[in-house]
Amino acid sequence: MPDDFESQLERARPTLMRFAVLQLRDEQSAEDVVQDTLLAALQGREKFAGNAQLKTWLVSILKNKIVDRIRQRSREAPLPSLDEDEGDGDAFDALFAADGHWQEKPAAWGNPEASLQQSRFYDVMELCMKALPENLARVFTMREILEMETEEICKELAISTSNCWVVLYRARMRLRECLQLKWFGDNVGVGTE
Amino acid sequence: MKTCKEVHHLVIEGQDRQLSLMERISVRVHLMMCGACRRFEAQMDFLRQALRRFPGD
Incomplete structure (x- = not known):
């Protein structure tokens, strides 16, 4: 299967990274939230309604992960x-x-x-x-x-x-x-x- | 009558809070007569559109 779900996720990674780096201003934290997002997407793939755009769905998961990270940060710093x-x-x-x-x-x-x-x-x-x-x-x-x-x-x-x-x-x-x-x-x- | 300086503040605040009825009216009246502030408002709308579409396709 050349175009399976996992490789679609892999292809979306650069876009997600770009988005996350801009928000978090730190490669490492961005890497972490993108990782979490892709994992959540894999685990929740049956929740993905095929009619929505995959990127849009991923970005909405990513946004939540970023908000969590920002919350955690503002408590710490x-x-x-x-x-x-x-x-x-x-x-x-x-x-x-x-x-x-x-x-x-x-x-x-x-x-x-x-x-x-x-x-x-x-x-x-x-x-x-x-x-x-x-x-x-x-x-x-x-x-x-x-x-x-x-x-x-x-x-x-x-x-x-x-x-x-x-x-x-x-x-x-x-x-x-x-x-x-x-x-x-x-x-x-x-x-x- | 509000000045351009006051109106540009309200145009921006309007993106981040609900303006009062009086504020909305005074902005609208000013914009009707002021091309410079209309351009400013268009720039602010543009920024919002652009950011919400980031990172593009």
């Missing part, structure tokens, strides 16, 4: 508090004039599909995600990739809700800045209006 962050809280204020208007009109990023269909786009996004400071990245990936609710994240990480919003704000603004620079900057014309 609490998130550094925001105050220890080198205070870039007002860094984005420079985007605005004193009267509250944009200094520079945000660029038109055009139809997202044009970018989302290019695999190189995800490389750039990965690069930008990895450039986020650890405390921003941890909260942000829980929110956007693991799709947890904000309250849930704050509780998990034992930080205040308003702190959570500040962290998410900074992460989004940094990511936006990075994509503007590294993707949209030299892709003038890609799906723009």
Whole structure:
């Protein structure tokens, strides 16, 4: 049987690793959760409804494993508090004039599909995600990739809700800045209006 | 009338919490009149879409 379940799992491994490394920022932990995921998939293969995409099913298992790992981590090593962050809280204020208007009109990023269909786009996004400071990245990936609710994240990480919003704000603004620079900057014309 | 600076904060917070009715109205009114903030909002929607699809296919 050339295309049995096990070899399908093996083929999905690089994608799962990439996903896990981005969340956990550590090859070894990523290796562990991917291993656990593949094992769980093998043991639970009868739960896999063949009509769903295998990758989607694996990613949903992996997400749970990652959340468990993050929980365990935040008990062992609490998130550094925001105050220890080198205070870039007002860094984005420079985007605005004193009267509250944009200094520079945000660029038109055009139809997202044009970018989302290019695999190189995800490389750039990965690069930008990895450039986020650890405390921003941890909260942000829980929110956007693991799709947890904000309250849930704050509780998990034992930080205040308003702190959570500040962290998410900074992460989004940094990511936006990075994509503007590294993707949209030299892709003038890609799906723009 | 809210400034662009206030509105961009609300656009982002709207992704992480339920905005109040007043907040939603003031954002909507501002966006109707402000192309710059509409672009910003589109960028934020784009980010969310992109992240939820990571790592692509």
